[in-house]
Amino acid sequence: MPSESQDFFDIHKASVRRAMVLLALGALTGLAIAGYGLFTARGTRSRDVPPEAIALVNQRPILRSDFMTQAQTQFSVPFAQTSHEERLRIVRDMINEELMTQRGLEIDLPSYDPDVRNALVAGVELEVTADVLARQPTPEEMHAYYDEHTDRYSSEGVMQLRDLEIKTDATHPSASARTTVAAAIAALRAGTPVDTVVAKFTLVDSGRFMDAGQVDTGDILQFAVRAKVDDAIYNATMPLKDGEVSEPIEEGDGVHLIYMIKHRLPVAQTFEKAANNVWSDLKREAQDKVNAANIAYLRSRADIIVAPDYAR
Amino acid sequence: VLIIFGLFADLWRSERALPGEMLIAEPARILGDPMLLRKAVRIGKPQFERLCASCHGGALQGDPARGVPDLARHAWLYGNDPIEVERTILYGIRSGHPKARNVTDMPALIRTGQITKEDGDDAIEFLLSLAGQPHDEAAALRGRSIYYNKGNCYDCHASDAKGVNDYGTPALTGPVYLYGGDRKTLYLSILNGRHGECPAWIERLTALQIRALALYMVSATSVPPRS
Numbered sequence: 001m002p003s004e005s006q007d008f009f010d011i012h013k014a015s016v017r018r019a020m021v022l023l024a025l026g027a028l029t030g031l032a033i034a035g036y037g038l039f040t041a042r043g044t045r046s047r048d049v050p051p052e053a054i055a056l057v058n059q060r061p062i063l064r065s066d067f068m069t070q071a072q073t074q075f076s077v078p079f080a081q082t083s084h085e086e087r088l089r090i091v092r093d094m095i096n097e098e099l100m101t102q103r104g105l106e107i108d109l110p111s112y113d114p115d116v117r118n119a120l121v122a123g124v125e126l127e128v129t130a131d132v133l134a135r136q137p138t139p140e141e142m143h144a145y146y147d148e149h150t151d152r153y154s155s156e157g158v159m160q161l162r163d164l165e166i167k168t169d170a171t172h173p174s175a176s177a178r179t180t181v182a183a184a185i186a187a188l189r190a191g192t193p194v195d196t197v198v199a200k201f202t203l204v205d206s207g208r209f210m211d212a213g214q215v216d217t218g219d220i221l222q223f224a225v226r227a228k229v230d231d232a233i234y235n236a237t238m239p240l241k242d243g244e245v246s247e248p249i250e251e252g253d254g255v256h257l258i259y260m261i262k263h264r265l266p267v268a269q270t271f272e273k274a275a276n277n278v279w280s281d282l283k284r285e286a287q288d289k290v291n292a293a294n295i296a297y298l299r300s301r302a303d304i305i306v307a308p309d310y311a312r
Numbered sequence: 313v314l315i316i317f318g319l320f321a322d323l324w325r326s327e328r329a330l331p332g333e334m335l336i337a338e339p340a341r342i343l344g345d346p347m348l349l350r351k352a353v354r355i356g357k358p359q360f361e362r363l364c365a366s367c368h369g370g371a372l373q374g375d376p377a378r379g380v381p382d383l384a385r386h387a388w389l390y391g392n393d394p395i396e397v398e399r400t401i402l403y404g405i406r407s408g409h410p411k412a413r414n415v416t417d418m419p420a421l422i423r424t425g426q427i428t429k430e431d432g433d434d435a436i437e438f439l440l441s442l443a444g445q446p447h448d449e450a451a452a453l454r455g456r457s458i459y460y461n462k463g464n465c466y467d468c469h470a471s472d473a474k475g476v477n478d479y480g481t482p483a484l485t486g487p488v489y490l491y492g493g494d495r496k497t498l499y500l501s502i503l504n505g506r507h508g509e510c511p512a513w514i515e516r517l518t519a520l521q522i523r524a525l526a527l528y529m530v531s532a533t534s535v536p537p538r539s
Contacts, residue, residue, distance in 0.1 A: 130406055
């Protein structure tokens with residue numbers, strides 16, 4: 001009777017053991033190939049460089065077109081006149097650049113390098129605003145914009161003023177301060193010099209308009225006044241003409257009066273004078289709109305979770 | 313039957329090899345190879361008619377109203393080297409693509425206050441003098457100074473005002489102008505600046521179509537390419 005080991009090697013005879021061994025070998029080979037592909041990520045990679053590329057760096061193509069342009073730019077001669085060595089150098093440089101770029105992404109450079117982040121932000125903004133930048137506003141659009149925003153197109157108003165007050169506290173309750181300020185206003189309106197009134201009624205400068213530690217009684221641009229005072233004082237200040245005094249204005253720190261020394265009101269510009277600014281503003285506004293729409297779109301598809309203390 | 317089969321097999325083989333052949337060969341070599349060029353034109357021309365002719369015109373004559381150059385009269389802003397043309401088609405001009413051609417654009421010299429309206433008028437007389445058009449001699453002399461000094465125009469348009477391909481700046485000497493060479497159009501260019509665009513086709517066409525398109529456009533204008 002032939003032994004079982006003899007049947008194993010005789011392919012003319014059936015052998016259960018041989019069948020099991022072959023099955024196991026097949027399964028192991030399959031697993032090894034799958035494992036290699038899975039753990040090295042090389043299972044799907046291409047070994048051929050596509051015709052439009054000069055190289056594949058981690059499967060990312062470097063286009064022939066970019067390569068030829070780079071060669072022409074670097075050597076300042078038509079591509080046909082570059083030598084083989086020069087071309088090889090360009091290929092090497094471009095591969096190195098691609099490797100560095102991929103490394104930058106691998107170590108997540110954009111997440112912490114401010115220069116890379118700024119470059120990315122600028123690049124995305126330029127990409128979304130390209131159409132807007134290219135478009136020139138028509139004269140009709142410029143006129144319509146000017147008519148809609150005439151308040152923006154005027155020379156800047158300038159004023160010289162004093163913001164005087166009686167501070168309110170336990171010794172100067174609000175009612176008493178109001179009475180004193182009203183008397184000071186009456187004196188100023190009667191033509192008493194401002195310094196005399198300040199001394200007589202013990203008024204103090206509010207400290208809002210200072211220049212190098214001194215009260216600023218020089219020219220102050222309207223926008224600067226707007227930035228330094230609240231609505232109540234600004235609204236009381238704007239209508240005042242040269243030498244006029246406001247009504248008493250009650251604020252948290254005391255009762256104020258505004259004495260206008262000189263007020264040069266803003267002068268509206270004609271369309272012709274304002275056209276250059278209208279043109280710039282229109283373009284900037286269109287750019288801002290596109291940027292805002294882009295941010296809104298990005299936010300709409302992003303998963304943003306804000307800490308509870310800054311959620312609103 | 314064998315001969316016919318052989319012919320078809322050869323045709324099939326050459327068609328299959330075409331993309332590789334067309335993309336690997338240097339564009340200048342394709343221009344000099346009638347058979348390859350014919351194949352490029354066969355692929356490129358329909359793409360031009362489908363995508364480019366609406367702006368560039370069926371005969372590549374351009375459109376001054378939109379600042380589309382007259383390629384038929386060789387007003388190639390970036391030169392007619394097929395490599396440069398291919399790059400323009402791939403990434404566009406101020407298209408928003410990060411690799412788009414965007415080195416410079418015509419600033420709004422008067423709007424931004426770099427020069428005055430009077431300076432602009434003088435510069436225009438100078439440009440008309442370069443083009444051999446009727447002009448005011450005294451104003452042209454003043455305009456010359458604006459061109460080379462205050463306006464800094466020579467920096468992009470070159471000392472001879474013939475434009476610079478590296479920047480994509482047009483010639484200002486005529487007879488072909490990008491937007492028109494009359495006083496009014498020149499004034500509008502100086503007043504508002506210009507910012508022409510060409511879309512990037514890299515996402516919409518294959519590499520082969522783009523190469524063929526570039527070769528078709530260069531060959532259709534029948535002038536030896538120059539960088």
